Amino acid sequence: MSLLPRGRVTGGRWVRDAGGMAQPEIVDVVVLGLGVGGEEVAGRLAEAGLTVVGIERNLVGGECPYWGCIPSKMMIRAANAIAEARRVGGLAGTAQVSPDWATVAKRIREEATDGWDDRVAVRRFTDKGGRFVRGGGRLDGPGRVRVGEQVFQARHGIVLGTGTRPSVPPVDGLADTPYWTNREAIEVEELPGSLLVLGGGAIGLELAQVFARFGVRVTVVEALDRVLAVEEPEASEAAAAALRADGVEIRTGVKAARVEHGTEGFTLRGTEDEEFTAERLLVVTGRRAHLDELGLETIGVDAGGRYLPVDDRLRVTEGVWAVGDVTGEGAFTHIAMYQAAIIVADVLDHLRRAEGGADPSGTASVVGGAVGVASSLAATGSSGSAGSVPRADYRALPRVTFTDPEIGAVGLTEEQARERGINVQVGFTQLASSTRGWINKTDEVGFIKLVADADQGVLIGATSAGPAGGEVLSALVVAVHAAVPLTQLRHMIYAYPTFHRAISEALGKLRS
Numbered sequence: 371m372s373l374l375p376r377g378r379v380t381g382g383r384w385v386r387d388a389g390g391m392a393q394p395e396i397v398d399v400v401v402l403g404l405g406v407g408g409e410e411v412a413g414r415l416a417e418a419g420l421t422v423v424g425i426e427r428n429l430v431g432g433e434c435p436y437w438g439c440i441p442s443k444m445m446i447r448a449a450n451a452i453a454e455a456r457r458v459g460g461l462a463g464t465a466q467v468s469p470d471w472a473t474v475a476k477r478i479r480e481e482a483t484d485g486w487d488d489r490v491a492v493r494r495f496t497d498k499g500g501r502f503v504r505g506g507g508r509l510d511g512p513g514r515v516r517v518g519e520q521v522f523q524a525r526h527g528i529v530l531g532t533g534t535r536p537s538v539p540p541v542d543g544l545a546d547t548p549y550w551t552n553r554e555a556i557e558v559e560e561l562p563g564s565l566l567v568l569g570g571g572a573i574g575l576e577l578a579q580v581f582a583r584f585g586v587r588v589t590v591v592e593a594l595d596r597v598l599a600v601e602e603p604e605a606s607e608a609a610a611a612a613l614r615a616d617g618v619e620i621r622t623g624v625k626a627a628r629v630e631h632g633t634e635g636f637t638l639r640g641t642e643d644e645e646f647t648a649e650r651l652l653v654v655t656g657r658r659a660h661l662d663e664l665g666l667e668t669i670g671v672d673a674g675g676r677y678l679p680v681d682d683r684l685r686v687t688e689g690v691w692a693v694g695d696v697t698g699e700g701a702f703t704h705i706a707m708y709q710a711a712i713i714v715a716d717v718l719d720h721l722r723r724a725e726g727g728a729d730p731s732g733t734a735s736v737v738g739g740a741v742g743v744a745s746s747l748a749a750t751g752s753s754g755s756a757g758s759v760p761r762a763d764y765r766a767l768p769r770v771t772f773t774d775p776e777i778g779a780v781g782l783t784e785e786q787a788r789e790r791g792i793n794v795q796v797g798f799t800q801l802a803s804s805t806r807g808w809i810n811k812t813d814e815v816g817f818i819k820l821v822a823d824a825d826q827g828v829l830i831g832a833t834s835a836g837p838a839g840g841e842v843l844s845a846l847v848v849a850v851h852a853a854v855p856l857t858q859l860r861h862m863i864y865a866y867p868t869f870h871r872a873i874s875e876a877l878g879k880l881r882s
């Protein structure tokens with residue numbers, strides 16, 4: 371047998387003849403992109419006994435463990451320890467703090483990312499029975515995915531979990547400069563003396579506070595008239611006040627016009643002739659999916675949008691699902707995980723129906739497991755009826771910006787609720803006026819803001835800012851998710867003296 375591929379050279383390009391066409395390998399499911407969402411879907415379907423090919427061009431696990439949630443929260447933990455030590459002054463005597471970034475950089479390398487090596491994550495997937503392929507893949511017609519020369523034909527579905535990349539604004543000169551994205555900021559071993567942060571959203575604020583607490587002179591430049599503009603105005607004020615207290619300069623309403631880079635560092639000019647200079651520039655102005663690379667046209671799906679539109683079972687089209695950031699339903703790890711659970715249930719349900727209830731793998735125990743996963747998910751689905759696949763419901767979508775104070779939020783903001791014509795009531799209280807806030811006696815700020823639907827008598831949104839704002843949020847998420855009647859919330863017992871007891875105070879202040 372010849373080892374040479376069959377074909378010929380035409381016009382300088384190798385062309386395979388018909389007999390040499392790469393034969394697609396038939397598998398059950400192909401998952402393209404093994405970030406948080408893709409890895410979860412691929413692993414669980416493999417555990418259920420399906421033949422699953424997982425394709426990843428970079429690191430298995432995606433942005434969250436290597437350049438996102440985990441290392442950034444490790445940085446925040448370190449920065450908060452510094453801030454807490456500095457608070458000893460007014461509370462417990464004296465403490466001297468000598469911040470040292472080397473400790474953080476080492477922890478990120480050794481404990482969080484294994485030096486940006488994903489061998490453990492790959493094994494986590496293959497140990498579940500999945501087959502791992504390293505490379506950039508794309509759709510290649512209905513049911514087909516190509517990775518270089520390899521082609522896979524998926525019998526039961528394709529899942530797209532290709533995530534997002536930083537969205538870099540078209541500011542004159544910017545593209546030619548060595549600006550940082552979140553990746554360089556997370557990987558940094560030696561801190562710069564000064565840092566310009568373009569974008570006052572979640573990433574910008576979290577990292578700005580971290581670097582400021584380690585002694586970097588930080589300026590945040592935001593185009594809108596407030597930072598953290600997707601949340602309540604009170605949340606923006608609290609975050610801005612906290613960052614300013616850490617020495618961060620915050621400039622809002624600045625439209626970046628031009629960026630230059632020279633031996634002295636970066637100069638950013640605004641359209642109103644504002645000028646900002648710093649050694650480094652971090653661009654964190656949002657994220658975008660790169661749909662044009664996925665071969666969507668080969669399955670008749672429009673690749674022109676910002677995200678991949680999906681239905682409430684995360685289906686893009688027949689036999690194709692999408693999970694995580696690429697769906698545009700909220701760029702959070704918990705959304706990717708939530709969606710992954712729905713997809714697993716739907717793929718298994720789909721497969722069971724396609725095969726008329728027959729055993730998909732020929733192993734009764736595996737089918738039992740698969741059906742078990744599907745039905746237990748159905749049982750936990752808030753809006754799915756018993757026995758059906760749960761449907762995605764983002765009403766009670768929680769988010770936490772891990773600044774200090776943490777800004778936790780769930781559901782609608784007051785403005786969003788009013789725009790929807792809801793008969794809105796709002797209740798607000800400052801944490802400082804609560805017993806626990808007073809005892810805490812620090813420079814931290816915090817509050818609880820509740821947004822209620824007066825006609826339905828339930829909470830539809832809430833913000834919890836404070837030292838444990840993200841944890842206090844959990845009670846409010848349950849209230850919004852389960853539509854707990856306000857009368858019941860008012861007659862609950864709130865432990866004394868906790869931060870969450872301020873929820874009871876805010877409930878008492880609900881007014882139209």
Ligand SMILES: Cc1cc2nc3c(=O)[nH]c(=O)nc-3n(C[C@H](O)[C@H](O)[C@H](O)COP(=O)(O)OP(=O)(O)OC[C@H]3O[C@@H](n4cnc5c(N)ncnc54)[C@H](O)[C@@H]3O)c2cc1C
Pocket residue numbers: 402403404405406407408425426427428429430431432433434437438439440442443505506507508531532533534552573663664693694695696700701702703704705706772
């Ligand atoms: C600095 C930062 C901090 C964050 N902090 C938090 C936080 O505290 N809490 C939170 O909930 N969320 C946080 N996030 C968001 C979180 O990281 C994302 O929501 C999450 O990673 C989304 O997972 P995903 O699977 O959708 O996509 P990703 O994690 O982006 O993974 C997609 C994967 O697909 C791969 N891929 C893309 N195209 C192809 C292709 N053609 N072929 C093969 N592979 C491909 C990519 O290489 C990547 O590994 C943070 C993000 C950042 C940047």
Ligand SMILES: NC(=O)c1ccc[n+]([C@@H]2O[C@H](COP(=O)([O-])OP(=O)(O)OC[C@H]3O[C@@H](n4cnc5c(N)ncnc54)[C@H](O)[C@@H]3O)[C@@H](O)[C@H]2O)c1
Pocket residue numbers: 539568569570571572573574576591592593594597598599624625626654655656657700701702769770771772
């Ligand atoms: N704690 C968390 O859960 C967490 C932390 C970090 C990131 N994330 C996720 O990652 C996503 C991306 O984060 P992000 O901070 O990049 O995006 P973002 O959308 O949260 O914020 C981007 C900010 O940049 C501003 N901006 C856009 N163009 C600009 C320009 N030309 N000049 C100045 N400002 C400009 C926007 O107005 C916005 O305030 C978030 O939406 C969030 O879902 C989550």
